[in-house]
Amino acid sequence: xxxxxxxxxxxxxxxxxxxxxxxxxxxxxxxxxxxxxxxxxxxxxxxxxxxxxxxxxxxxxxxxxxxxxxxxxxxxxxxxxxxxxxxxxxxxxxxxxxxxxxxxxxxxxxxxxxxxxxxxxxxxxxxxxxxxxxxxxxxxxxxxxxxxxxxxxxxxxxxxxxxxxxxxxxxxxxxxxxxxxxxxx
Numbered sequence: 534x535x536x537x538x539x540x541x542x543x544x545x546x547x548x549x550x551x552x553x554x555x556x557x558x559x560x561x562x563x564x565x566x567x568x569x570x571x572x573x574x575x576x577x578x579x580x581x582x583x584x585x586x587x588x589x590x591x592x593x594x595x596x597x598x599x600x601x602x603x604x605x606x607x608x609x610x611x612x613x614x615x616x617x618x619x620x621x622x623x624x625x626x627x628x629x630x631x632x633x634x635x636x637x638x639x640x641x642x643x644x645x646x647x648x649x650x651x652x653x654x655x656x657x658x659x660x661x662x663x664x665x666x667x668x669x670x671x672x673x674x675x676x677x678x679x680x681x682x683x684x685x686x687x688x689x690x691x692x693x694x695x696x697x698x699x700x701x702x703x704x705x706x707x708x709x710x711x712x713x714x715x716x717x718x
Contacts, residue, residue: 551611555602562602566595569612573619578647579675580623582664590626594619616680624690627668662712663705669693670705677702 547568553561573594578587597618605614648660663671672691676682677698682690684698691698710716 547611548607551602551605551607554599555605562599565611569615570595572612573615575647576616576619576675576680577623579660579663579679580620580672581627582671584647586626590619590622593622597622620676620680620690624672627672628692658713659709662709665712666705666708670701670708673698673701674705674709 547565550561550565554565570591574587574591577590577594578584581587581590594615598615601618605611645657645661648657652660663674666674669691673687676687676690677684684695684702687693688695688698693701
């Protein structure tokens with residue numbers, strides 16, 4: 534119960550910051566940036582699998598948020614709105630360049646370094662399993678299971694049918710399960 538109170542307090546506390554930032558207050562936006570940067574960066578890292586891209590996309594997301602802030606209506610938490618912007622930045626880049634991430638050993642170490650402070654060994658294994666997924670399956674899994682988006686919302690974002698979204702999610706979950714248990718049937 535205290536968690537929902539904290540969330541409600543945060544929403545209440547962030548609204549004046551959001552309003553001040555929307556009015557051009559750079560220090561208010563800096564505070565919003567400091568409160569949300571790590572989560573946005575980690576989202577971008579999960580989706581891209583590359584530190585350099587994650588940093589670029591995170592920066593782009595905050596720039597787009599700054600530019601769109603006057604349009605923020607406060608119907609959702611600022612962080613939820615910002616997550617959507619970050620997801621759209623990453624997906625737009627993936628569509629434009631149509632790349633598939635191939636993780637190398639340097640990336641694996643950088644990935645572990647990023648998550649080591651906030652994750653236990655089992656969570657690290659899960660993050661690595663997610664990172665190893667094919668791009669479309671990984672995006673669907675992240676958007677559905679980590680971000681709580683519906684199949685319809687994901688379908689619209691990824692420009693795929695709802696049924697295709699469900700198939701990618703099932704495939705992603707199966708591949709993650711196989712990777713974590715070592716069962717490659």
